[in-house]
Amino acid sequence: xxxxxxxxxxxxxxxxxxxxxxxxxxxxxxxxxxxxxxxxxxxxxxxxxxxxxxxxxxxxxxxxxxxxxxxxxxxxxxxxxxxxxxxxxxxxxxxxxxxxxxxxxxxxxxxxxxxxxxxxxxxxxxxxxxxxxxxxxxxxxxxxxxxxxxxxxxxxxxxxxxxxxxxxxxxxxxxxxxxxxxxxxxxxxxxxxxxxxxxxxxxxxxxxxxxxxxxxxxxxxxxxxxxxxxxxxxxxxxxxxxxxxxxxxxxxxxxxxxxxxxxxxxxxxxxxxxxxxxxxxxxxxxxxxxxxxxxxxxxxxxxxxxxxxxxxxxxxxxxxxxxxxxxxxxxxxxxxxxxxxxxxxxxxxxxxxxxxxxxxxxxxxxxxxxxxxxxxxxxxxxxxxxxxxxxxxxxxxxxxxxxxxxxxxxxxxxxxxxxxxxxxxxxxxxxxxxxxxxxxxxxxxxxxxxxxxxxxxxxxxxxxxxxxxxxxxxxxxxxxxxxxxxxxxxxxxxxxxxxxxxxxxxxxxxxxxxxxxxxxxxxxxxxxxxxxxxxxxxxxxxxxxxxxxxxxxxxxxxxxxxxxxxxxxxxxxxxxxxxxxxxx
Numbered sequence: 238x239x240x241x242x243x244x245x246x247x248x249x250x251x252x253x254x255x256x257x258x259x260x261x262x263x264x265x266x267x268x269x270x271x272x273x274x275x276x277x278x279x280x281x282x283x284x285x286x287x288x289x290x291x292x293x294x295x296x297x298x299x300x301x302x303x304x305x306x307x308x309x310x311x312x313x314x315x316x317x318x319x320x321x322x323x324x325x326x327x328x329x330x331x332x333x334x335x336x337x338x339x340x341x342x343x344x345x346x347x348x349x350x351x352x353x354x355x356x357x358x359x360x361x362x363x364x365x366x367x368x369x370x371x372x373x374x375x376x377x378x379x380x381x382x383x384x385x386x387x388x389x390x391x392x393x394x395x396x397x398x399x400x401x402x403x404x405x406x407x408x409x410x411x412x413x414x415x416x417x418x419x420x421x422x423x424x425x426x427x428x429x430x431x432x433x434x435x436x437x438x439x440x441x442x443x444x445x446x447x448x449x450x451x452x453x454x455x456x457x458x459x460x461x462x463x464x465x466x467x468x469x470x471x472x473x474x475x476x477x478x479x480x481x482x483x484x485x486x487x488x489x490x491x492x493x494x495x496x497x498x499x500x501x502x503x504x505x506x507x508x509x510x511x512x513x514x515x516x517x518x519x520x521x522x523x524x525x526x527x528x529x530x531x532x533x534x535x536x537x538x539x540x541x542x543x544x545x546x547x548x549x550x551x552x553x554x555x556x557x558x559x560x561x562x563x564x565x566x567x568x569x570x571x572x573x574x575x576x577x578x579x580x581x582x583x584x585x586x587x588x589x590x591x592x593x594x595x596x597x598x599x600x601x602x603x604x605x606x607x608x609x610x611x612x613x614x615x616x617x618x619x620x621x622x623x624x625x626x627x628x629x630x631x632x633x634x635x636x637x638x639x640x641x642x643x644x645x646x647x648x649x650x651x652x653x654x655x656x657x658x659x660x661x662x663x664x665x666x667x668x669x670x671x672x673x674x675x676x677x678x679x680x681x682x683x684x685x686x687x688x689x690x691x692x693x694x695x696x697x698x699x700x701x702x703x704x705x706x707x708x709x710x711x712x713x714x715x716x717x718x719x720x721x722x723x724x725x726x727x728x729x730x731x732x733x734x735x736x737x738x739x740x741x742x743x744x745x746x747x748x749x750x751x752x753x754x755x756x757x758x759x760x761x762x763x764x765x766x767x768x769x770x771x772x773x774x775x776x777x778x779x780x781x782x783x784x785x786x787x788x789x790x791x792x793x794x795x796x797x798x799x800x801x802x803x804x805x806x807x808x809x810x811x812x813x814x815x816x817x818x819x820x821x
Contacts, residue, residue, distance in 0.1 A: 290391075290393050290394070290395070290434075290459075290467065295392055295394045297392070300392045300394075300472075300474065301389070301390070301392075303327070304327045304329075304340065304381070304384070304390065304472060305342070305381055305384060306342060306344065307326070307327065307342055307344040307345070308327065308339075308340045308341050308342030308343075308344055308345035308381045309325060309326065309327045309328055309329070309338075309339045309340045309341070309345055310325065310326040310327065310344075310345055310346055310347075311323055311324070311325050311326075311328075311339070311346070311347045311348065312324050312346075312348045313348060313349060313360075313361070315361070318358065318359050318360060318361050318362060318368075318373075319361075319362055319367050319368050319482070320482070321360065321361035321362075321479060322361065322422065322425075322426075322477060322478070322479040322480070322481065323360065323361060323477070323478045323479060324426070324475075324476070324477050325473065325475070325476045325477075325478065326474065326475055327340065327472055327473070327474060328376070328399075328472070328473050328476050328478070329390060329470055329471065329472040329473070330464060330470075330471045330472075330473075331377075331469065331470055332464050332465045332467075332468065332469055332470070332471060333469050334377070336376065336377045337374075337375070337376035337377065338376060338377050338378075338379055338470075339376045339377070339378045339379070340379055340380070340381045340383070340384065341378060341379065341380050341381060342380075342381040345381075355375060356375065358370065358373060359373030359374055359375055360373075360374055360375050360376075361373075361374050361478065361479045362374070362479060362480075362482075363399070363400050363401040363438060363439070363478065363479060363480070364400065364401040364402070364403045364414060364439075364480060365403070365413075365414050365415070365418040365480045365481070365482045365484075365485050366403050366414055366485075366489070367482060367485075367488070369491060372401050372403070372439075374478055374479065387469075387470055388468065388469040388470050389470070390468065390470040390471065390472040391467050391468035391470070391471050391472070392471075392472050392473075392474055393434065393471060393472065393473045393474065393476075394474050395432070395433060395434035395456060395474075396428050396429060396430075396432070396433045396434070396475045396476070396477075397433065397434040397435075397436050397473045397475070397476040397477070398419070398422065398423070398429055398433055398434070398435050398436065398476070398477050399436045399438060399473070399476050399477065399478045400415075400419070400435070400436070400437065400438070400478070400479065400480050401437065401438055401439035402414070402415050402437050402439055402441055402444070402450075403415065403439075404441075405441050405443070405444030405445070405446065405447070405450075406441075406444050406445055407589045408446065408565070408589040408590055408592050408593070409589035409591075409592040409618060410589070411444075411446055411449060411592075412592045412595065413485060413486070413487060413592060413618070414485070415450070415480075416449060416450070416453075416511075416515070417484040417485075417503075417508070417511055418480040418481050418482065418483075418484055418485065419435070419450075419453055419480065420453065420484075420511050420514065421481050421483060421484050421507070421511075422477070422479075422480050422481040423453065425481055426477055428475070429477060431453070431454055431455050432454070432455055432456070433453075433454055433456075434454060434456050434458070434459065435450060435453060435454050435456075435458040435459070436458070436459045436473075436476075437450075437458060437459065437460050437461065438461050439461065440461050440462070441460075442460070442462075443460070446570065448570065449515075449570065452515065452518035452519065483502045483503060484502075484503040484507060484508070484511075485498060485503070486498055486501045486503055486618075486621050486622060486625065487617075487618040487621055487622075489678050489679075490676070490677050490678040490679075491677065491678050492677075493677070494615065494675040494676060494677065495615070495616065495618075495678060496615075496617060497617065497621045501621075501625070503625065504625055504626045504627045504628070504720070505625045505626060505627030505628030505629060505630075506627040506719060508595055508622075508625065508628065509595075509627070509628075511595075512574075512578075512595050512596050515574070516574055516575075516578065516596070519570065519571040519574060520571060521571045521572075521574040521575040521578070522575070523575060523578045523579050523598075524575075524579060527579055528558075528559065529558050529559075529581040530558050530559040530560065530561060530579070530580055530581065531552050531553070531556065531558050531559070531560040531561070531580065531581065531582040531583075531584065532560075532561055532562075532563055532576055532577055532580040532582070532583050532584070533545070533548065533549055533552070533560060533561070533562045533563070533584045533585070534562075534563060534564070534583070534584065534585035534586070534588075534590050534591070534593075535562045535563065535564045536564075536586055536588065536590075537564055537566065539646075539653060539654075539689050539691070540586045540587070540588060540608065540688065540689055540690070540691065540692075541586075541691040541692070542586060542606070542691075542692060542694055543644065543691050543692060543693045543694075544693050544694060544696075545562070547696065548584075548694050548696055548699075549562065551696040551699075551700065552582075552584065552700075555700050556582070558581060558582070561576070563576060563577075565590060573593065574593070574596050577593050577594070577596040577597060578596045578597065578598060579598070580597060580598075580601060581598075581600075581601055581602065582601060582602040582603075582604060583597055583601065583602070583603055583604065584604040584606070585604070585605065585606065586605075586606045586607075586608075586692070587605055587606065587607050587608075587611070587613075587616060587619075587688070591603070591605060591618075591619045592618075592619070592622070594619060594622060594623065594630065595622065597630055599628075599629035599630070600629060600630075600631070601630055601631070602630070602631040602632070602633065602703070602706070602707065603619060603620075603623045603630055603631070603632045603633070604633050604635065604699075604703060605619055605620070605632070605633070605634050605635070606635050606636075606637075606692065606694060606699075607634060607635065607636040607637065608637055608643060608687055608688060608689075608690040608691075608692050609636075609637045609638070609639070609640060609642070609643040609687065609690060609692070610670060610671055610672050610673055610687045611636065611672075611673055611684075611687050611688055612636070612672055612673065613634035613635075613636055614634075615673070615675060619632070620632050620634065626720060627719070627720065631706055631707065632706070633702050633703055633705070633706040634702075635694075635698070635699045635702045635703075637692045637693075637694070637695070638698075639695065642692060642693040642694075642695060643690045643691070643692055643693070644690060644691040644692075644693075645668075645686060645687075645689075645690045646689060646690070647664065647668075647686070649689070651680075651682065651685065652685065653685070653689055654685045654686045654687070654688065654689030654690070655686075656682055656686050659682060663682075667682065667683045667686055670683060673687050720809065721752075721756060721805075721809075722805065722809050722810070722811055723750045723752065723753065723761075723802075723803035723804070723805050723809065723810075723811030724750035724751060724752045724753075724803070724811060724812070725750060725802070725803075725811065725812050725813070725814040725815075726747040726748065726749065726750055726763065726783075726801050726802065726803055726811075726814045727747065727748040727749075727750070727751065727814070728747060728748040729745065729746070729747040729748075729799070729801055729814055729817045730745070730746050730747070730817075731743060731744065731745045731746075731797075731799065731817055731819035732744045733819060733820060733821040735793040735794070735821055736793075737793070738793060738794075739793070740793065741791050741792060741793040741794075741795075741821040742786055742787065742788045742791055743767075743786070743787045743788075743791050743797060743819055743821060744784065744785070744786045744787075745765070745784065745785055745786075745787065745799055745801075745817070745819070746783060746784035746785075747763070747783055747784075747801055747814070748783065749761070749783065749803070750803050750811060753803070756805075758805050758806060759806050760805070760806050760807060761803065761804070761805060762779055762780065762781055762803075762804045762807075763779070763780045763781075763782075763783065763801060763802070763803055763804065764777065764778070764779055764780075764801070764802050764803075764804055764810070765777070765778045765780055765785065765799065765800070765801050766778075766799065766800040766801075766813075767787060767797055767798075767799050768797065768798045768799075769792075769795060769796075769797055769798075770795075770796040770797065770798055776790065779804075791821060792821065793821050794821060795820070795821050796818065796819070796820050797818075797819045797820075797821070798816050798817070798818060798819075799816065799817040799818075799819060800813045800814070800816055800817075801813065801814050801817070802814065
C-alpha cells in the first residue's frame, strides 16, 4: 500500500533536484553573462576614456592584451643620466602611488640594463637643467601578473613626450629650459611631431605663457594634476622621457656661480630656426619695409627705470629712431615677437624678458641695464646668447655706478630683496657693499637686495657705452653666412732623400679638400704634425702651401708618421686625413 507513495516522493525529490540544478545552471549562466556584460561595459568605458584623450581610435582589449603579453619595453640614448632620453612602449603611471611603473613580462627589455645603478642618482633628467635633484626620473618595477590585482589601465594612444618644465612662470626658463629643448628633441625623433602629446610631470599649473607650449602639438598638453581624473593607472602606448640639452647655453649656479655652460653645442643658426618656426605658429609676420626703431622693455612692479620717459627721449634724439616701450602685460606674445623682430635695438633692465632678444634681427643691438653693485660680468645669460656664433647680435652692458641713483627696498619680503630679517651687522654690511660677491643660486640676500633696486639711469653714460660698442651704424638685416668647415686633404704623398748616415730630407705633398672648389674662402692654410714612430712628441707646422720639404730633425733610416689637415680663415679646422707613413 505504501510503495506508490514512496515512489511519488522519490519522483518529487528528483524533480525538485532537477529544478534546482536547472535553476542553478540558469543563474550561473545569468551571472556569467552579467559578469561578461559588466566586463565589456568596463572595457567600453575605459576605451572611451582612452579615446577622450585622443582622436586616435583604440581597440582596448587588444591594447590590454599587448600590455599583459609584452609588458614594458625601454631603449635609451645617452651614456650617463644627464645625456639620456628613453623611448618606452607601455610605460604606465600610477596616479595613486604617483610613480611610473615598468611591467616585466618575458618579452620586456631594458637598454641600458643598469640594475641598481639606475638609482645613482637616476635613470635620466626630466628637464634640460642638468643634474638637478628635483628633476630626476625613475620607475617602480612590477611583474605583469600584478595587473590582475590592479585597476584596469586607461591607455594614452598618442606618442607622448613626458618631461618637466623647470619654471613656467619665468620667460628665460620657458625658452631656454623648455621650448628650445622641446623643439630639438622633437627634431631628434621622427615620430614626435605635431600629433604627439606633451605631458608635464613637474606639478606646476599652466603658468603665464601656456599658449607657447601649445604650438608644439595639435593636442592639449597634460598636466600632472589632470592625470588623476583619467584613471588610477594610465599607460602610455609609446612615449619618450627626457629632453635634449644640446640647445642650452647657460647654467644657473646650483653647484658653482652662474655662467655660460662649459661646452656650448648650439649656435645662432639653430636658435633662429626655432624662432622662425615659433613666429610662423604665432602668425607674427615682420613688416620688412618699416623704419628703424628702438624697443625699451618697461618693468611695472620692481627693478624699475625711474626716469624711463627721459631715457626714451634721449635714445630717440641720439640715434634718430622712433623709440617705443613694451611690457609683457600690455601686448600679446605674437605682437611682442613682431615688434622685437623688427627692432634695431632692444633696451631692458636685467631680467627674464631679455630672452626675447632671440627674436631680434641680425645686426641689432642688445642693451642690458644693471642696478647698482651688480657686476654685469657675473650674470651673462643674454650676453652669452648675443655672442653665440651666427646669432650676429651686438651687445652692451651698462651698470649704475652711482649710489645716489638707486632706490633700495630693505623692508620688503626677503624674496623681493628685503633684508630686515637679517641681523643688524649683516644689514649694514650689505648696505655698504659696492659689489655683490659671486654666489650660488638662489637665495643670496645681498644679490636679491641689489637686483630688486629701482634705478635712475644716467643717460649720458649709457649713450657713451652704446657708442663704444657700435663700431658702425646698426644694420637692420645682415645676410646670414653659415659656418662651413674644410673636408680632409686628399692624395697625400711623401718622398725621402738620404744624403748620408746623418742627413736626410722628407718631401710631403697633398691635394686640397674637394669641397674647397665650391667655397669662397679668404685664407687657406695647412696644419702638419710629424712624429717619429715610437716617440710621444711631434713637431707641428702651419704651412701656406700644399707641399713642404722637412729637413730639420729628419733622420735617415727612420719611419715618420704624418698628419695633415686644412684650416679655413685662420680658425675653421678640418679633420685630419688618415695618417701618412713615410720612411727615410
